[in-house]
Amino acid sequence: MTDQTQTGGAVGSYTENTSLGFRVRSVFLKHEWLRGYTLLSPTLLVMICLMCVPIFMLVAYSFWTQNYLDIDKTFTFANYEAFFQKPIYVALMMKSIRMSLFCTAVTLVLAYPMAYFIAFKVKSNKLVWLILITVPFWTSYLLRVFAWKVILGYNGVINSGLISLGLLSEPLQFLLYNPTAVVLTLAHAWAAFAILPIYVSLEKIDRSLLEAATDLGDTPTERFWRVTWPLSMPGMVAAGLLVFIPTVGDYVTPRLVGGTTGIMIGNIVQSQFGKANNWPMGAALSVISMILITILVVTFITSTTRARAKSA
Amino acid sequence: MLRDDYIAIKNTSKHFGSVKAVDDITFDIAEAEFFSLLGASGCGKTTLLRMLAGFEQPTLGNIYIDGQPQAGVPPHQRPVNMVFQNYAIFPHLNVHKNIAYGMRKSGLTKAEVDREVDEMLELIKLPGYGNRGAHQLSGGQRQRIALARALIKRPKVLLLDEPLGALDKKLREQMQLELRALQRDVGITFVFVTHDQEEAMTMSDRIAVMSMGKVLQIDSPTSLYEVPKVKEVADFIGTINFFDGSIKGKEGDATVLDVEGLGTVRSTSSGANAPTAGTTTVAIRPEKFNLTFQQPNVEANMVEGSIQAAAYLGDRSHYYIQVPGRDAPIAVAAQNAQRTMEAIDADKHDKVWLTWDEDSALLLNN
Amino acid sequence: MTDTTEDTPKKKKAMSMTAEAAAADERGSQDAGFVQSKHAGHHWSGEAPMFIYAVWYLAFLYIPVMFLPLFSFNDSIYVAFPLKGFTLQWYGDMVDNPALLRALENSVKVGFGVAMASTFLGMFAAKAMTRYYMPGKGPITSFIMLPLVIPGIVLGIALLVISNTMGMSLSLWTIAAAHTLIGVPFAMLVMVSRLEGFDRNLEEASLDLGEGVVQTFLRITLPLAWPGILASVLLTFTISFDEFILAFFLAGNEVTLPIYIWSQLRFPNRLPMVLSLGACVLVFSFFIVTFSEVMRRRGVGPQGGAAI
Structure with a gap:
């Protein structure tokens, strides 16, 4: 540390410094990005080790095969061929995506008015x-799903409640163990994830835009569809x-709540790592899911941006 | 002996990507000088100040403070301190702790630091404010505390980044005078960044006018106003009329020109690199014109025109005078020394005459 | 659904019973005839449908989980109405259950480690993101946020596969590593909004006044960022404490609480005990998270902290 007084102190001895330490420090002082990346590097390193390397390994596994207890590391498409040859896999994959899409739609439809309420009505x-x-949202996912099982079950809260109120004589069978139960439970579990991005995009809307729309003759309903709705689209997409x-x-x-008709691709993947014990097949299934998800997401994003560019 | 090159900026540039925020600047600032960096936003003045403080390192060139090169010296080891634009008063510390913040390594005992802080509070006219929280302060008080916090370190140079910008007009004018007096008192070199020319002119010994990363002119406030060396400086500081002219020849000290709208003009003053032949720009400040309602009895430096617009401002009036041979009207400022309506009311006169001195018409390169 | 701000005069008569009219009314519309209709009843006739929806939505969020605590006090092995009577028996079962206590201890250990590691990494990443000019900031942010959108099952099996390949046996460490991976993005989000909440000039002022980088961090950044740090620690702790999907794949012999709960779901006669355990976990998480949310949004404003 150099002295910082009127006498100059140690600053005086500070002429041509060419030591390695000084030069390294000079480079760091000169390049802000270098300091930023240095600070960022531990986090990036951890993320790479815990995310990129494992996923890369997962992809590698999907090209190997299970040989009883050993892994046969010869490169092969066998697992992918198996996926397309067994209609159950393809059908299950499509069903999972359909259910997720439906669940997403339900979640968004339920979340939008709530986000709107907080953004515009709560003062x-x-x-x-x-x-x-x-x-x-932060509390145990497992317990929230479990709660639905308790509610929807054959002897669960709804059935027993309705029976004890005398509204029902026989328990309803259709509540639990079907795709609807899965969609309902997921919509409940992911509600906060949907509300917050929508809320942020609504909150960002400049209120004078709405006043301008009114001033130019829009009714409140017209104004919603012509101003608010399009401006909240980024939040809807993110959600x-x-x-x-x-x-x-x-x-x-x-x-927990899907039964046999409600199972999704995740259950098959999980069983490959459990009872079925075919890790390469499980890896291939998850790789295929990721690719499909990526394709869907990219198509979705490009189409919405294109639609917005067109309307703009 | 005070040194003239207390701060030496040598061929210094700062590039942000492809943007040259500061472009090859070289100049010196003298010891105990009140020096201002003046320019519009984005001209590079703040970047230059931040390079002095050490928050940015020059891409090229070097900066010397009291003879010591500052390359590779981090901000906390530099003999300079800064007053930030928004004052950066630490919100979690009270006034006393804010002012004492930089004294941890001073080698003074706690009692000595406390005494110095109290002295500082006297100096900034806020005695007894030590226990106030940072949130209980007005804008002017925050500004003074930021000043005390920097000055207690007895820096070789105090850097001020538009420190008066957040204050209202009246307080700003008061602080300008106080700041100037304080600087004379403590005898520390001040480098002051501002975009307000009046502020710079009120306080500074010298001003560097900056534009697009370059220094256009460094001079005293009077010289900047009266003899700007380049057109940009003349234009930036105050109001000025520019005329296109062509040089006819020399008569003694005076250059004789043919100027659009003004006819024959004799001029005895010229800026840097002003041409001695061919075409040139002639610059005349509004208040250098003498406006009369009767034809004066002079031979040169006179033009006849009509009033296009007039604004009565009390102590003076502003006129826009239309002259034949020129599209743009000439801006003229006249003191309302006489009190008769005859002299003041522009509507009463169809014709006016403008005259000016030979040294009021400044030749600049175009 | 419609917006509320001022309304055009020509439409006002027709809309006088709606939210729009009420809002315009509140703001003191210039339309004199309209202003006369102002009274409290009109106000609520407009706001009410949305408010009722909001309350209904909150009920949808909260009531399902409320059944766990409710039935945990019910003196019956079946989770069914009508309620039989009050008992603390199931809570008693919990206390003298060594396996459960072991799982609890493991969860706390893992959660604590994860909270420390994620907050530490998230804080430095956030500091770099908010305080330095860096090319590629956008892609890097997306990269760090990636674990939030990769399905948990994929991360879980990927980590399982890599541990297996590297010959690492599954343990609490593998669970902690996985939880750190999902903790970091949340920690960074919390810290970014906190660091953006105060002026970077404060740190520069400290450097300018002669304090080095470390001292500036300790004397300025830390005291100003501590509500965010606390929020991040609590949040990442809860995330780890409640996390099941990743832990399920990565647990060895030592299990965490959610895995223990999962293992008990197979036994119908343990259901009441699971209910009381679940109730405890929910209440505990609820309080920690509420406190953490209050901390992190304090002084930042509703917009700053709202990005999840």
Whole structure:
């Protein structure tokens, strides 16, 4: 540390410094990005080790085969061929995607009015509402799904409740163990993920735009569809992706409330790593899911941006 | 002996990607000088200040403070301190702790630091404010505390980044005078960044006018206003009329020109690199014109025109005078020294005459 | 659904019973005839449908999980109405269950480690993101956020596969690694909004006043960012504490609480105990997360912290 007083102190001895340490420091001082990346490097390193390398390994596994207890590391497309040859896989994959899409749609439709309410109607306690919405999301996913099993079950809360109120004589069979139960449970589980991006995009809308629309003669309904709705689209897109992508691979919800008709691709993948014990096949199935998800997401994003560019 | 090159900026450039924020600047700032960097936003003045502070390192060139090269010296080891535009008062510390913040390594005991802080509070006229929280301060008080926090370090150079910008007009004018007096008191070199020319002229010993990363002119406020060396400086500081002219020849000290709208003009002053033949720009400040309602009895430097617009401002009036041979009207400022309506009311006169001195018409290169 | 701000005069008469009219009313419309109709009833006639929807939505979010605590006090092995009577028996079962306590201890250990590691990494990443000019900031942010959108099952089996390839046996460490991976993006989001919440000039001022990088961090950044740091620690702890999908694939002999719960779901007679355990976990998470949310949104405003 050099002295910093009127006498100059140590600053005086500070002429041609060419030591290695000084030169390294000079380089760092000169390049801001270098300092930034240095600070970022531990995080990036951890992310690469824990995400990129494992996923790369997963892809490698999908080209290998299981030989009883050993892994045969000869490169082969056998697992991918198996996927397309067994109609059950393809059908299950399509069903999973359909269910996820449906669940995403339900979640968004339910979430939009709520986000709208917080963004436009809540005047003073926005924070409280936001926290109320967010908190359940952080609490145990497993327990929230489990709660639905308890509610929808044959002897569950709804059936027993309705019977004890005398509204029902026989328990309803159709509540649990079907795709609807899965969709309902997922929509509940991912609600906060959908609300927040929509809320942010609505909150960002400049209120004077709405006043301008009114001033130019729009009725409130026209104004909503011509101004608010298009401006909230980015939030809808983000919310849609945040719900759709993770739900495709879910296996907990289908397992607990889906029954045999409600199972999804995630359950098959999971069983490959459990009972079926065919890791390469499980790897291939998840790689195929990821590719399909990526294709869908990219098509979705390009089509929405194109649609927006067209209307603009 | 005060040194003239207390701060020496040598061939210094700063590039952000392809943008040259500061472009090959070389100049010196003297010890104990009040020096201002003046320019529009984006001219590079703040980048230059941040290079002095050490927050940015020059892409090319070097900066010397009191003879020491500053390349590779991080901000916390430089003998300079800064007053930030928004003051950057630490919100989690009270006034006393804010001012004492930089004294941890001073080698002084706590009691000595406390005494110095109290002295500083006296100096900035906020005695007894030590226990105030950062949130209990007005804009002017924050500004003074930021100043004290920097000055207690006894820096070789104090850097001020538009420190008065956030204050209202009246307080700003008061602080300008106080700041100037304070600088004389403590005798520290001040480098002051501003986009407000009046502010720079009120306070500075010298001003560097910057534009697009370059320094256009460094001079005292008077010289900048009266003898700007280049057209941009003349235009940036105050109001000025530009005329196209062509040089006819020399008569003694005076250059004789043919100027659009003004006819024959004799001029005895010229800026840097002003041509001695061919075409040139003639610059005349509005208040250098003498406006009369009767034809004056002079031979040169006179033109007849009509009033296109007039604004009565009390102490003076502004006129826009239309002259034959020129599209744009000439801006003229006249002191309302006389009190008669005859002299003041522009509507009463169809014709006016403008005259000016030989040294008021400044020749600049175009 | 419709917006509320001022309304055109010509439409106002027809809309006088709606939210739009009420809002325009509130703001003191210039339309004199319209202003006369102002009274409290009109106000609520417009706001009410949305408010009712919002309350209904909150009920949808909260009521399902409320059944767990409710039935955990029910003196019956079946989760069914009508309620039989109050008991603390199931909570008692929990306390003298060594396997459960072991799982709890493991969860706390993992959660604590994950909270520390994620917050540390997230904080430095956030500092780099908010304070330095760097090319490629956008792609890097997306990269760090990636674990949030990759299905959990994919991350789980990928980590399982890599541990297997590297000959690492599954343990609490593998679970902690996986949880850190999903903890970092959240920690970074929380810290970014916190660091953006105060002026970077404060750190520059400290450097300018002679404090080095480390001292500046300790004397300025840390004290100003601590609500965010605390929020991040609590949030990442809860994420790890409640996480099941990744832990399911990566647990060895030592299990965490959610895995223990999962393993008990097979036994119908343990259901009441699972309910009481679940109720405890929910209440515990609820309080930690609420506190953490209050912390991280404090002083940042509803917009700053809202990005998840």
